[in-house]
Amino acid sequence: QDAQEKDRAIPPERAEEAKLKAKYPSLGQRPGGSDFLMKRLQKGQKYFDSGDYNMAKAKMKNKQLPSAGPDKNLVTGDHIPTPQDLPQRKSSLVTSKLAG
Amino acid sequence: FLGAGGGNDIQWCFSQVKGAVDDDVAEADIISTVEFNHSGELLATGDKGGRVVIFQQEQENKTQSHSRGEYNVYSTFQSHEPEFDYLKSLEIEEKINKIRWLPQKNAAQFLLSTNDKTIKLWKISERDKRPEGYNLKEEDGRYRDPTTVTTLRVPVFRPMDLMVEASPRRIFANAHTYHINSISINSDYETYLSADDLRINLWHLEITDRSFNIVDIKPANMEELTEVITAAEFHPNSCSTFVYSSSKGTIRLCDMRASALCDRHSKLFEEPEDPSNRSFFSEIISSISDVKFSHSGRYMMTRDYLSVKIWDLNMENRPVETYQVHEYLRSKLCSLYENDCIFDKFECCWNGIVMTGSYNNFFRMFDRNSKRDVTLEASRENNKPRTVLKPRKVCASGKRKKDEISVDSLDFNKKILHTAWHPKENIIAVATTNNLYIFQDKMN
Numbered sequence: 001q002d003a004q005e006k007d008r009a010i011p012p013e014r015a016e017e018a019k020l021k022a023k024y025p026s027l028g029q030r031p032g033g034s035d036f037l038m039k040r041l042q043k044g045q046k047y048f049d050s051g052d053y054n055m056a057k058a059k060m061k062n063k064q065l066p067s068a069g070p071d072k073n074l075v076t077g078d079h080i081p082t083p084q085d086l087p088q089r090k091s092s093l094v095t096s097k098l099a100g
Numbered sequence: 101f102l103g104a105g106g107g108n109d110i111q112w113c114f115s116q117v118k119g120a121v122d123d124d125v126a127e128a129d130i131i132s133t134v135e136f137n138h139s140g141e142l143l144a145t146g147d148k149g150g151r152v153v154i155f156q157q158e159q160e161n162k163t164q165s166h167s168r169g170e171y172n173v174y175s176t177f178q179s180h181e182p183e184f185d186y187l188k189s190l191e192i193e194e195k196i197n198k199i200r201w202l203p204q205k206n207a208a209q210f211l212l213s214t215n216d217k218t219i220k221l222w223k224i225s226e227r228d229k230r231p232e233g234y235n236l237k238e239e240d241g242r243y244r245d246p247t248t249v250t251t252l253r254v255p256v257f258r259p260m261d262l263m264v265e266a267s268p269r270r271i272f273a274n275a276h277t278y279h280i281n282s283i284s285i286n287s288d289y290e291t292y293l294s295a296d297d298l299r300i301n302l303w304h305l306e307i308t309d310r311s312f313n314i315v316d317i318k319p320a321n322m323e324e325l326t327e328v329i330t331a332a333e334f335h336p337n338s339c340s341t342f343v344y345s346s347s348k349g350t351i352r353l354c355d356m357r358a359s360a361l362c363d364r365h366s367k368l369f370e371e372p373e374d375p376s377n378r379s380f381f382s383e384i385i386s387s388i389s390d391v392k393f394s395h396s397g398r399y400m401m402t403r404d405y406l407s408v409k410i411w412d413l414n415m416e417n418r419p420v421e422t423y424q425v426h427e428y429l430r431s432k433l434c435s436l437y438e439n440d441c442i443f444d445k446f447e448c449c450w451n452g453i454v455m456t457g458s459y460n461n462f463f464r465m466f467d468r469n470s471k472r473d474v475t476l477e478a479s480r481e482n483n484k485p486r487t488v489l490k491p492r493k494v495c496a497s498g499k500r501k502k503d504e505i506s507v508d509s510l511d512f513n514k515k516i517l518h519t520a521w522h523p524k525e526n527i528i529a530v531a532t533t534n535n536l537y538i539f540q541d542k543m544n
Contacts, residue, residue, distance in 0.1 A: 012431035
Protein backbone atom coordinates (compact mmCIF):
# COMPACT_ATOMS: atom_id res chain seq x y z
CA GLN A 1 0.00 0.00 0.00
CA ASP A 2 2.99 2.24 0.68
CA ALA A 3 4.22 1.85 -2.89
CA GLN A 4 0.81 2.76 -4.23
CA GLU A 5 0.76 5.93 -2.16
CA LYS A 6 4.16 6.91 -3.50
CA ASP A 7 2.99 6.47 -7.05
CA ARG A 8 0.12 8.79 -6.42
CA ALA A 9 2.32 11.36 -4.68
CA ILE A 10 1.64 14.76 -6.13
CA PRO A 11 4.73 16.65 -7.25
CA PRO A 12 5.21 19.68 -4.96
CA GLU A 13 4.58 22.16 -7.81
CA ARG A 14 1.19 20.63 -8.57
CA ALA A 15 0.25 20.65 -4.92
CA GLU A 16 1.12 24.34 -4.77
CA GLU A 17 -0.89 24.96 -7.91
CA ALA A 18 -3.90 23.29 -6.32
CA LYS A 19 -3.52 25.53 -3.29
CA LEU A 20 -3.42 28.62 -5.49
CA LYS A 21 -6.45 27.62 -7.54
CA ALA A 22 -8.35 26.90 -4.36
CA LYS A 23 -7.70 30.45 -3.19
CA TYR A 24 -8.26 32.13 -6.54
CA PRO A 25 -10.68 30.04 -8.59
CA SER A 26 -10.91 32.69 -11.29
CA LEU A 27 -7.19 32.48 -12.06
CA GLY A 28 -6.87 32.28 -15.83
CA GLN A 29 -6.66 29.17 -17.92
CA ARG A 30 -3.46 30.45 -19.47
CA PRO A 31 -0.20 29.39 -17.86
CA GLY A 32 1.11 31.68 -15.15
CA GLY A 33 3.43 33.57 -17.43
CA SER A 34 1.10 35.47 -19.75
CA ASP A 35 -0.80 37.84 -17.49
CA PHE A 36 2.37 38.71 -15.74
CA LEU A 37 4.08 39.48 -19.07
CA MET A 38 1.53 42.14 -19.93
CA LYS A 39 1.88 43.63 -16.45
CA ARG A 40 5.65 43.76 -16.95
CA LEU A 41 5.32 45.61 -20.23
CA GLN A 42 2.94 48.14 -18.73
CA LYS A 43 5.15 49.02 -15.80
CA GLY A 44 5.17 52.75 -15.17
CA GLN A 45 2.00 53.43 -17.12
CA LYS A 46 -0.15 56.11 -15.54
CA TYR A 47 -3.60 56.91 -16.78
CA PHE A 48 -5.05 60.34 -16.60
CA ASP A 49 -7.92 61.77 -18.55
CA SER A 50 -7.62 65.55 -18.52
CA GLY A 51 -11.12 65.97 -19.93
CA ASP A 52 -12.74 64.01 -17.15
CA TYR A 53 -10.56 65.67 -14.60
CA ASN A 54 -11.45 69.19 -15.69
CA MET A 55 -15.11 68.37 -15.93
CA ALA A 56 -15.02 66.97 -12.45
CA LYS A 57 -13.17 70.02 -11.15
CA ALA A 58 -15.74 72.34 -12.71
CA LYS A 59 -18.67 70.48 -11.25
CA MET A 60 -17.06 70.06 -7.88
CA LYS A 61 -16.66 73.77 -7.20
CA ASN A 62 -19.85 73.83 -5.20
CA LYS A 63 -19.98 70.27 -4.03
CA GLN A 64 -18.17 67.90 -1.74
CA LEU A 65 -15.81 65.33 -3.17
CA PRO A 66 -17.89 62.71 -4.97
CA SER A 67 -18.19 59.18 -3.77
CA ALA A 68 -17.70 56.32 -6.15
CA GLY A 69 -21.37 55.39 -6.19
CA PRO A 70 -24.10 57.53 -7.74
CA ASP A 71 -21.74 60.21 -9.08
CA LYS A 72 -19.83 57.78 -11.28
CA ASN A 73 -19.84 60.21 -14.18
CA LEU A 74 -17.61 62.63 -12.26
CA VAL A 75 -14.70 60.23 -11.89
CA THR A 76 -13.81 57.79 -14.61
CA GLY A 77 -13.41 54.52 -12.81
CA ASP A 78 -11.52 54.18 -9.60
CA HIS A 79 -8.18 53.37 -11.23
CA ILE A 80 -7.60 56.65 -12.91
CA PRO A 81 -5.77 59.00 -10.62
CA THR A 82 -6.12 62.71 -10.33
CA PRO A 83 -2.99 64.83 -10.14
CA GLN A 84 -3.32 65.03 -6.37
CA ASP A 85 -3.26 61.25 -6.16
CA LEU A 86 -0.10 60.82 -8.16
CA PRO A 87 2.91 60.54 -5.89
CA GLN A 88 5.27 63.46 -6.21
CA ARG A 89 8.40 62.51 -8.08
CA LYS A 90 11.49 64.10 -6.65
CA SER A 91 15.00 63.40 -7.77
CA SER A 92 17.34 62.10 -5.11
CA LEU A 93 19.53 64.99 -4.12
CA VAL A 94 20.67 63.15 -1.04
CA THR A 95 23.94 61.24 -1.28
CA SER A 96 23.72 57.47 -1.15
CA LYS A 97 24.27 56.00 2.30
CA LEU A 98 26.81 53.63 0.77
CA ALA A 99 29.08 56.64 0.38
CA GLY A 100 28.45 57.88 3.89
CA PHE B 101 44.30 30.32 -8.48
CA LEU B 102 40.91 29.02 -7.49
CA GLY B 103 41.13 25.60 -5.96
CA ALA B 104 43.88 24.83 -8.39
CA GLY B 105 46.09 23.32 -5.76
CA GLY B 106 44.33 20.26 -4.46
CA GLY B 107 40.78 21.52 -4.64
CA ASN B 108 40.70 23.08 -1.20
CA ASP B 109 37.49 24.94 -0.69
CA ILE B 110 37.86 28.66 -0.37
CA GLN B 111 37.24 29.96 3.12
CA TRP B 112 35.44 33.25 2.98
CA CYS B 113 35.94 35.94 5.59
CA PHE B 114 34.11 39.14 6.20
CA SER B 115 36.07 42.16 5.02
CA GLN B 116 33.83 45.21 4.90
CA VAL B 117 30.20 46.34 4.88
CA LYS B 118 28.93 49.61 3.42
CA GLY B 119 25.62 51.32 3.95
CA ALA B 120 23.21 52.29 6.69
CA VAL B 121 22.74 50.13 9.76
CA ASP B 122 19.14 50.96 10.45
CA ASP B 123 16.40 48.59 9.41
CA ASP B 124 14.23 51.29 7.95
CA VAL B 125 15.32 51.17 4.35
CA ALA B 126 14.69 54.20 2.16
CA GLU B 127 13.59 53.10 -1.32
CA ALA B 128 16.28 55.13 -2.98
CA ASP B 129 18.96 53.18 -1.12
CA ILE B 130 17.94 49.81 -2.52
CA ILE B 131 20.97 48.53 -4.42
CA SER B 132 20.08 47.52 -7.95
CA THR B 133 23.41 46.58 -9.52
CA VAL B 134 27.01 45.76 -8.55
CA GLU B 135 29.98 45.52 -10.92
CA PHE B 136 33.77 45.31 -10.65
CA ASN B 137 35.81 46.95 -13.38
CA HIS B 138 38.24 44.92 -15.51
CA SER B 139 41.16 45.21 -13.12
CA GLY B 140 39.04 44.82 -9.99
CA GLU B 141 40.46 48.02 -8.60
CA LEU B 142 37.07 49.73 -8.83
CA LEU B 143 33.69 48.47 -7.65
CA ALA B 144 30.55 50.29 -8.76
CA THR B 145 27.04 50.09 -7.33
CA GLY B 146 23.82 51.57 -8.66
CA ASP B 147 20.65 52.10 -6.66
CA LYS B 148 16.96 52.72 -7.00
CA GLY B 149 17.52 56.44 -6.46
CA GLY B 150 19.53 56.66 -9.67
CA ARG B 151 22.85 57.12 -7.90
CA VAL B 152 26.16 55.44 -8.63
CA VAL B 153 28.78 54.91 -5.93
CA ILE B 154 32.26 53.77 -6.94
CA PHE B 155 34.68 52.25 -4.46
CA GLN B 156 38.41 51.97 -5.04
CA GLN B 157 40.68 49.31 -3.64
CA GLU B 158 43.53 50.63 -1.54
CA GLN B 159 46.99 49.92 -2.85
CA GLU B 160 48.27 46.88 -1.02
CA ASN B 161 50.26 47.74 2.02
CA LYS B 162 53.43 45.69 1.94
CA THR B 163 53.39 45.25 5.70
CA GLN B 164 49.81 43.99 5.72
CA SER B 165 50.23 40.68 4.02
CA HIS B 166 47.22 39.14 5.69
CA SER B 167 44.60 41.05 3.84
CA ARG B 168 44.02 42.66 0.52
CA GLY B 169 43.35 46.33 0.12
CA GLU B 170 40.11 47.73 1.43
CA TYR B 171 37.54 49.40 -0.75
CA ASN B 172 36.84 53.05 -0.01
CA VAL B 173 34.53 55.55 -1.65
CA TYR B 174 36.15 56.97 -4.78
CA SER B 175 33.31 58.79 -6.47
CA THR B 176 29.56 59.15 -6.25
CA PHE B 177 27.17 60.87 -8.61
CA GLN B 178 23.55 61.07 -9.69
CA SER B 179 23.41 59.10 -12.91
CA HIS B 180 19.71 59.20 -13.74
CA GLU B 181 16.76 61.27 -12.63
CA PRO B 182 13.09 60.30 -12.58
CA GLU B 183 11.25 61.39 -15.69
CA PHE B 184 7.71 61.48 -16.96
CA ASP B 185 6.99 60.82 -20.61
CA TYR B 186 3.95 63.00 -21.16
CA LEU B 187 3.29 61.66 -24.63
CA LYS B 188 2.92 58.12 -23.40
CA SER B 189 1.83 58.93 -19.87
CA LEU B 190 4.69 56.82 -18.64
CA GLU B 191 6.59 57.25 -15.43
CA ILE B 192 10.28 56.48 -15.94
CA GLU B 193 12.12 55.26 -12.89
CA GLU B 194 15.60 56.50 -12.16
CA LYS B 195 16.65 53.10 -10.88
CA ILE B 196 19.98 51.97 -12.33
CA ASN B 197 19.34 48.57 -13.88
CA LYS B 198 22.87 47.81 -14.99
CA ILE B 199 26.40 49.21 -14.92
CA ARG B 200 29.08 47.96 -17.28
CA TRP B 201 32.69 49.15 -17.23
CA LEU B 202 34.71 49.85 -20.34
CA PRO B 203 38.28 48.57 -20.34
CA GLN B 204 40.68 51.31 -19.38
CA LYS B 205 42.38 53.03 -22.31
CA ASN B 206 43.86 56.09 -20.62
CA ALA B 207 43.95 57.78 -17.24
CA ALA B 208 40.19 58.15 -17.07
CA GLN B 209 37.67 55.40 -16.35
CA PHE B 210 34.48 54.95 -18.33
CA LEU B 211 31.29 53.12 -17.50
CA LEU B 212 27.86 52.69 -19.01
CA SER B 213 24.89 52.98 -16.70
CA THR B 214 21.29 52.48 -17.69
CA ASN B 215 17.80 52.91 -16.30
CA ASP B 216 14.65 51.65 -18.03
CA LYS B 217 14.98 53.97 -21.03
CA THR B 218 18.31 55.76 -21.30
CA ILE B 219 21.93 54.61 -21.32
CA LYS B 220 24.68 57.01 -20.32
CA LEU B 221 28.43 56.87 -20.79
CA TRP B 222 30.16 58.38 -17.76
CA LYS B 223 33.74 59.50 -17.61
CA ILE B 224 35.37 59.35 -14.20
CA SER B 225 38.60 61.30 -14.07
CA GLU B 226 41.04 62.38 -11.42
CA ARG B 227 42.33 65.81 -10.89
CA ASP B 228 45.32 66.08 -8.59
CA LYS B 229 46.98 69.23 -9.90
CA ARG B 230 45.77 72.71 -10.56
CA PRO B 231 47.28 75.61 -12.39
CA GLU B 232 48.52 78.50 -10.29
CA GLY B 233 50.20 81.78 -11.02
CA TYR B 234 48.08 83.22 -13.80
CA ASN B 235 48.91 86.73 -14.80
CA LEU B 236 45.39 87.95 -15.40
CA LYS B 237 43.54 86.07 -12.66
CA GLU B 238 43.83 86.08 -8.89
CA GLU B 239 44.03 82.72 -7.12
CA ASP B 240 40.37 83.04 -6.15
CA GLY B 241 39.34 83.57 -9.77
CA ARG B 242 38.80 87.30 -9.85
CA TYR B 243 40.22 89.04 -12.84
CA ARG B 244 43.21 91.32 -12.41
CA ASP B 245 43.23 94.67 -14.10
CA PRO B 246 45.82 94.28 -16.88
CA THR B 247 47.14 97.75 -16.26
CA THR B 248 48.28 96.69 -12.77
CA VAL B 249 50.47 93.89 -14.10
CA THR B 250 54.11 94.90 -13.96
CA THR B 251 55.91 91.57 -14.33
CA LEU B 252 54.99 88.36 -16.09
CA ARG B 253 55.22 84.87 -14.68
CA VAL B 254 54.68 81.44 -16.14
CA PRO B 255 51.71 79.62 -14.57
CA VAL B 256 52.63 76.24 -13.13
CA PHE B 257 50.74 73.14 -12.03
CA ARG B 258 50.81 72.53 -8.32
CA PRO B 259 49.54 69.45 -6.53
CA MET B 260 46.13 69.58 -4.91
CA ASP B 261 43.93 67.19 -2.95
CA LEU B 262 42.64 64.48 -5.23
CA MET B 263 39.33 65.33 -6.78
CA VAL B 264 37.39 62.69 -8.69
CA GLU B 265 34.94 64.04 -11.22
CA ALA B 266 32.21 62.21 -13.06
CA SER B 267 30.81 63.69 -16.23
CA PRO B 268 28.28 62.29 -18.71
CA ARG B 269 30.02 62.02 -22.08
CA ARG B 270 27.27 60.39 -24.11
CA ILE B 271 23.54 60.00 -23.65
CA PHE B 272 21.94 57.18 -25.63
CA ALA B 273 18.24 57.93 -25.49
CA ASN B 274 14.94 57.32 -27.25
CA ALA B 275 15.73 53.90 -28.62
CA HIS B 276 13.66 51.73 -26.32
CA THR B 277 9.89 51.52 -26.15
CA TYR B 278 10.06 48.87 -23.44
CA HIS B 279 12.17 48.56 -20.33
CA ILE B 280 15.91 48.02 -20.69
CA ASN B 281 17.09 44.97 -18.75
CA SER B 282 20.65 44.53 -20.07
CA ILE B 283 23.62 46.27 -21.61
CA SER B 284 26.70 44.46 -22.82
CA ILE B 285 29.91 45.83 -24.28
CA ASN B 286 31.25 44.04 -27.32
CA SER B 287 34.74 42.55 -27.41
CA ASP B 288 35.56 45.08 -30.12
CA TYR B 289 35.26 47.76 -27.43
CA GLU B 290 33.55 50.00 -29.96
CA THR B 291 29.99 48.80 -29.88
CA TYR B 292 27.55 47.62 -27.26
CA LEU B 293 24.05 46.19 -27.13
CA SER B 294 21.05 47.22 -25.05
CA ALA B 295 18.11 44.89 -24.59
CA ASP B 296 14.54 45.62 -23.51
CA ASP B 297 11.59 43.24 -23.14
CA LEU B 298 11.05 42.89 -26.86
CA ARG B 299 14.00 44.36 -28.71
CA ILE B 300 17.77 44.47 -28.77
CA ASN B 301 19.68 47.44 -30.19
CA LEU B 302 23.29 47.79 -31.24
CA TRP B 303 25.11 51.07 -30.57
CA HIS B 304 28.45 52.56 -31.33
CA LEU B 305 29.96 54.12 -28.23
CA GLU B 306 30.71 57.34 -30.12
CA ILE B 307 27.32 57.74 -31.78
CA THR B 308 24.21 58.68 -29.85
CA ASP B 309 21.74 59.67 -32.53
CA ARG B 310 21.56 56.29 -34.19
CA SER B 311 21.10 52.72 -33.11
CA PHE B 312 20.59 49.52 -35.07
CA ASN B 313 17.82 47.14 -34.10
CA ILE B 314 19.20 43.62 -34.21
CA VAL B 315 16.45 41.61 -32.52
CA ASP B 316 12.73 42.30 -32.54
CA ILE B 317 10.36 39.76 -31.03
CA LYS B 318 7.35 42.02 -30.83
CA PRO B 319 4.39 40.15 -32.34
CA ALA B 320 2.19 41.93 -34.87
CA ASN B 321 -0.69 41.46 -32.50
CA MET B 322 0.21 42.04 -28.86
CA GLU B 323 -2.45 39.55 -27.82
CA GLU B 324 -0.14 36.91 -29.20
CA LEU B 325 2.69 37.85 -26.87
CA THR B 326 4.01 34.78 -25.11
CA GLU B 327 7.63 35.51 -24.40
CA VAL B 328 9.86 38.46 -23.49
CA ILE B 329 13.61 39.01 -23.51
CA THR B 330 15.03 38.88 -20.01
CA ALA B 331 18.80 39.29 -20.48
CA ALA B 332 21.40 39.61 -23.22
CA GLU B 333 25.17 39.42 -23.43
CA PHE B 334 27.88 39.62 -26.06
CA HIS B 335 30.26 36.71 -26.44
CA PRO B 336 33.57 37.56 -24.71
CA ASN B 337 35.71 36.85 -27.78
CA SER B 338 33.55 36.67 -30.86
CA CYS B 339 32.40 40.18 -31.70
CA SER B 340 29.57 39.06 -33.96
CA THR B 341 28.00 36.68 -31.45
CA PHE B 342 25.59 37.40 -28.64
CA VAL B 343 22.95 35.52 -26.66
CA TYR B 344 19.63 36.51 -25.19
CA SER B 345 17.46 34.69 -22.69
CA SER B 346 13.69 34.62 -22.41
CA SER B 347 10.88 34.40 -19.88
CA LYS B 348 10.21 30.87 -21.12
CA GLY B 349 13.63 29.58 -20.10
CA THR B 350 15.23 29.53 -23.53
CA ILE B 351 18.49 31.07 -24.68
CA ARG B 352 19.09 32.07 -28.27
CA LEU B 353 22.52 32.58 -29.74
CA CYS B 354 22.70 34.97 -32.68
CA ASP B 355 25.38 35.78 -35.19
CA MET B 356 25.27 39.29 -36.62
CA ARG B 357 27.10 38.13 -39.73
CA ALA B 358 24.11 36.01 -40.72
CA SER B 359 21.76 38.94 -41.27
CA ALA B 360 21.11 42.52 -40.26
CA LEU B 361 18.12 41.53 -38.17
CA CYS B 362 18.86 38.54 -35.99
CA ASP B 363 15.29 37.45 -35.40
CA ARG B 364 16.28 33.98 -36.52
CA HIS B 365 18.61 32.45 -34.01
CA SER B 366 21.69 30.46 -34.89
CA LYS B 367 21.27 28.24 -31.86
CA LEU B 368 18.41 27.67 -29.44
CA PHE B 369 19.23 26.33 -26.01
CA GLU B 370 16.33 24.76 -24.21
CA GLU B 371 16.01 21.95 -21.73
CA PRO B 372 13.05 19.73 -22.55
CA GLU B 373 10.42 19.86 -19.87
CA ASP B 374 8.94 16.85 -18.18
CA PRO B 375 5.24 17.22 -19.08
CA SER B 376 4.15 15.39 -15.97
CA ASN B 377 5.72 18.10 -13.87
CA ARG B 378 4.04 20.96 -15.64
CA SER B 379 2.05 23.34 -13.45
CA PHE B 380 0.78 26.87 -13.37
CA PHE B 381 4.17 27.90 -12.00
CA SER B 382 6.37 26.10 -14.52
CA GLU B 383 6.77 28.94 -16.94
CA ILE B 384 7.25 31.58 -14.27
CA ILE B 385 10.02 29.69 -12.50
CA SER B 386 11.70 28.78 -15.77
CA SER B 387 12.10 32.45 -16.68
CA ILE B 388 15.80 33.21 -16.92
CA SER B 389 16.81 36.23 -14.88
CA ASP B 390 20.50 36.37 -15.82
CA VAL B 391 22.90 34.96 -18.41
CA LYS B 392 26.71 35.13 -18.21
CA PHE B 393 29.41 33.75 -20.45
CA SER B 394 32.46 31.99 -19.06
CA HIS B 395 35.81 33.71 -19.64
CA SER B 396 36.62 31.36 -22.47
CA GLY B 397 33.23 31.82 -24.09
CA ARG B 398 32.82 28.06 -24.40
CA TYR B 399 30.17 27.95 -21.68
CA MET B 400 27.37 30.14 -20.45
CA MET B 401 25.51 30.19 -17.18
CA THR B 402 21.83 30.97 -16.68
CA ARG B 403 19.84 31.66 -13.54
CA ASP B 404 16.17 30.81 -13.24
CA TYR B 405 14.11 31.02 -10.07
CA LEU B 406 15.27 27.83 -8.43
CA SER B 407 18.49 26.86 -10.18
CA VAL B 408 21.67 27.79 -12.00
CA LYS B 409 22.48 25.96 -15.22
CA ILE B 410 25.74 25.70 -17.12
CA TRP B 411 25.43 25.27 -20.88
CA ASP B 412 28.05 24.15 -23.35
CA LEU B 413 27.63 26.29 -26.45
CA ASN B 414 28.09 23.14 -28.51
CA MET B 415 25.06 21.43 -26.98
CA GLU B 416 21.65 22.98 -27.33
CA ASN B 417 19.34 20.35 -26.01
CA ARG B 418 20.22 20.44 -22.36
CA PRO B 419 22.56 22.09 -19.85
CA VAL B 420 25.74 20.23 -18.89
CA GLU B 421 25.33 21.05 -15.22
CA THR B 422 22.42 22.11 -13.02
CA TYR B 423 22.75 23.43 -9.49
CA GLN B 424 19.79 23.75 -7.14
CA VAL B 425 19.89 27.05 -5.35
CA HIS B 426 16.96 26.63 -2.98
CA GLU B 427 14.92 23.61 -4.03
CA TYR B 428 13.01 23.75 -0.72
CA LEU B 429 11.07 26.69 -2.19
CA ARG B 430 9.35 24.43 -4.69
CA SER B 431 6.76 23.52 -2.09
CA LYS B 432 6.24 27.19 -1.21
CA LEU B 433 5.44 28.45 -4.69
CA CYS B 434 1.87 29.34 -3.84
CA SER B 435 2.82 31.84 -1.16
CA LEU B 436 5.81 33.04 -3.19
CA TYR B 437 3.39 33.84 -5.99
CA GLU B 438 1.07 35.67 -3.62
CA ASN B 439 3.83 37.85 -2.21
CA ASP B 440 5.36 38.36 -5.66
CA CYS B 441 8.69 36.86 -4.64
CA ILE B 442 8.37 34.33 -7.45
CA PHE B 443 9.13 37.23 -9.81
CA ASP B 444 12.41 38.19 -8.08
CA LYS B 445 15.26 38.41 -10.54
CA PHE B 446 18.41 36.85 -9.16
CA GLU B 447 21.72 37.36 -10.88
CA CYS B 448 24.63 34.97 -10.94
CA CYS B 449 28.35 35.26 -11.44
CA TRP B 450 31.28 32.94 -11.67
CA ASN B 451 34.99 32.73 -11.48
CA GLY B 452 35.45 28.99 -11.71
CA ILE B 453 33.04 28.76 -8.83
CA VAL B 454 29.41 29.73 -9.34
CA MET B 455 27.84 32.26 -7.00
CA THR B 456 24.26 33.40 -6.70
CA GLY B 457 21.97 34.90 -4.09
CA SER B 458 18.92 33.64 -2.25
CA TYR B 459 16.62 34.80 0.57
CA ASN B 460 17.30 35.53 4.22
CA ASN B 461 20.49 37.26 3.04
CA PHE B 462 21.90 33.87 2.13
CA PHE B 463 24.05 33.33 -0.92
CA ARG B 464 25.17 30.10 -2.51
CA MET B 465 28.46 28.94 -3.99
CA PHE B 466 28.91 25.89 -6.18
CA ASP B 467 32.33 24.41 -6.91
CA ARG B 468 32.07 22.84 -10.34
CA ASN B 469 35.09 20.62 -9.83
CA SER B 470 34.46 19.19 -6.40
CA LYS B 471 30.67 19.39 -6.79
CA ARG B 472 30.54 20.79 -3.29
CA ASP B 473 28.29 23.69 -2.46
CA VAL B 474 27.95 26.01 0.48
CA THR B 475 25.40 28.48 1.80
CA LEU B 476 26.76 31.63 3.44
CA GLU B 477 25.07 34.61 5.00
CA ALA B 478 25.69 38.34 4.60
CA SER B 479 24.99 39.68 8.02
CA ARG B 480 26.45 42.29 10.29
CA GLU B 481 26.56 39.67 13.02
CA ASN B 482 29.46 38.00 11.26
CA ASN B 483 31.52 41.13 10.88
CA LYS B 484 34.77 40.23 12.52
CA PRO B 485 37.46 40.59 9.89
CA ARG B 486 39.38 37.43 9.11
CA THR B 487 36.82 35.24 10.85
CA VAL B 488 35.73 32.53 8.47
CA LEU B 489 32.03 32.62 7.59
CA LYS B 490 30.09 29.75 9.00
CA PRO B 491 28.12 27.67 6.50
CA ARG B 492 24.34 27.92 6.89
CA LYS B 493 21.80 25.24 6.30
CA VAL B 494 18.09 25.41 5.60
CA CYS B 495 15.91 22.61 6.86
CA ALA B 496 13.21 21.86 4.33
CA SER B 497 10.94 19.80 6.49
CA GLY B 498 10.92 17.47 9.39
CA LYS B 499 13.21 17.77 12.33
CA ARG B 500 15.28 20.88 12.39
CA LYS B 501 18.78 20.35 13.65
CA LYS B 502 20.55 22.87 15.83
CA ASP B 503 21.87 25.83 13.82
CA GLU B 504 19.60 25.02 10.92
CA ILE B 505 16.89 27.42 9.90
CA SER B 506 13.51 26.20 8.77
CA VAL B 507 12.02 27.30 5.45
CA ASP B 508 9.15 29.02 7.17
CA SER B 509 11.49 31.19 9.20
CA LEU B 510 13.28 32.56 6.16
CA ASP B 511 12.94 36.29 5.68
CA PHE B 512 11.82 36.76 2.09
CA ASN B 513 12.33 40.49 2.29
CA LYS B 514 16.04 39.95 2.69
CA LYS B 515 17.01 39.08 -0.85
CA ILE B 516 20.46 38.93 -2.36
CA LEU B 517 19.81 39.64 -6.02
CA HIS B 518 23.17 41.14 -7.01
CA THR B 519 26.63 39.72 -6.49
CA ALA B 520 29.97 40.27 -8.21
CA TRP B 521 33.31 38.51 -8.25
CA HIS B 522 36.64 40.33 -8.54
CA PRO B 523 38.11 39.42 -11.94
CA LYS B 524 41.50 38.41 -10.57
CA GLU B 525 41.32 37.79 -6.84
CA ASN B 526 39.10 35.91 -4.43
CA ILE B 527 37.16 38.98 -3.41
CA ILE B 528 33.39 39.04 -3.74
CA ALA B 529 30.86 41.83 -3.41
CA VAL B 530 27.42 40.84 -2.18
CA ALA B 531 24.54 43.31 -2.08
CA THR B 532 21.71 42.89 0.42
CA THR B 533 18.75 45.23 0.13
CA ASN B 534 20.67 48.36 1.04
CA ASN B 535 24.09 47.22 2.21
CA LEU B 536 27.16 46.12 0.29
CA TYR B 537 29.28 43.36 1.80
CA ILE B 538 32.79 42.56 0.72
CA PHE B 539 34.24 39.15 1.54
CA GLN B 540 37.72 37.83 0.84
CA ASP B 541 39.27 34.44 1.13
CA LYS B 542 41.29 33.70 4.22
CA MET B 543 44.90 34.22 3.34
CA ASN B 544 47.66 32.14 4.96
